[in-house]
Amino acid sequence: MTPEPVALITGTRKGIGKYLAEHYVKRGFHTEGCSREPVDWSLDRYTHHCTDVADESGVRAMLDSIRERHGRLDVLINNAGIASMNHCLLTPLATAERIFRTNAIGPFLLIRESAKVMKRRNYGRIVNLGTVATPLKLEGESMYAASKAAVESMTRILARELAPFGITVNLVGPTPIQTDLIRGVPQQKIQAIIDQLAVKRLGRFEDVSNAIDFFIRPESDYITGQVLYLGGA
Amino acid sequence: MHANAVPDAERVLELVIQSTRAVLEQRGATLPDTIGRDTALFGQNGLLDSIGIVTLMVDIEQNVFDRFHASIQLADDRAMSQRSSPFRSVGALTDFILSLLNGGA
Known part of the structure; x- marks a missing residue:
């Protein structure tokens, strides 16, 4: 078994995911990551999987590989x-389905298969990423916010189902951060979101990792089923 | 399911019995004198509670992978049904695993 802790992060090709991969490698984790496309960067102690999170057999193969190579998984x-910014009257069904498959079904599959590996050591830390679009009820983001609301509900319930196996499940809800996800969103729309926050600025990658660091500490074994929105949303 | 040669029923039954014993031992439960095809896994006279069943299923998936190098998925909507659950007894579970190894179910 790998002596160092092992973390699996989904969506590591760019943005927050790439930052988190670098952050946890620096913190001494053997880090595994995935995205549909290959990454154009590399890191020591980082392994990339070209896996779609909504593809059941791909997710199972990735977790089989982690279990075979490391014998453990500490963090997911x-x-x-x-995301897709659009009025509901203009949103195609295919877009709605795609958002739910990646944002809600994906985390479900990842949690189910990861928990099987974590259970072997009776230890695991799962952190889901949500969004402030859910509590702020942002117009134009109905399917995105609803898919993340599903993850929030999953977080609270799976915290109870997985507690007997020493696994915690929590959610961090970031504010808008300057990534590709909000590239097409008009500046005035972003400003309107910031105006609704207690702390009136865009989020930073470090704000997200700071909250995740707290949830994944071994000492945080009594903290589960919690939802933490950044920026005072 | 990705398998090499499909193992025979006897080897799968042995794996189910060994896995069941291991879960009972982990959970500090009393082991019955014998465990066979007719042994009920859950329900009124079953050996395991719901967490025990979940643990057994996950362990069996991993034991099947380790021993037979086959990746099976035991998740099933009938899991908690006492009448039709493929996990209701050692025999039913063995047959279910065999059907998955043969590419069915």
């Missing part, structure tokens, strides 16, 4: 997500 961060 469900970061992969897609």
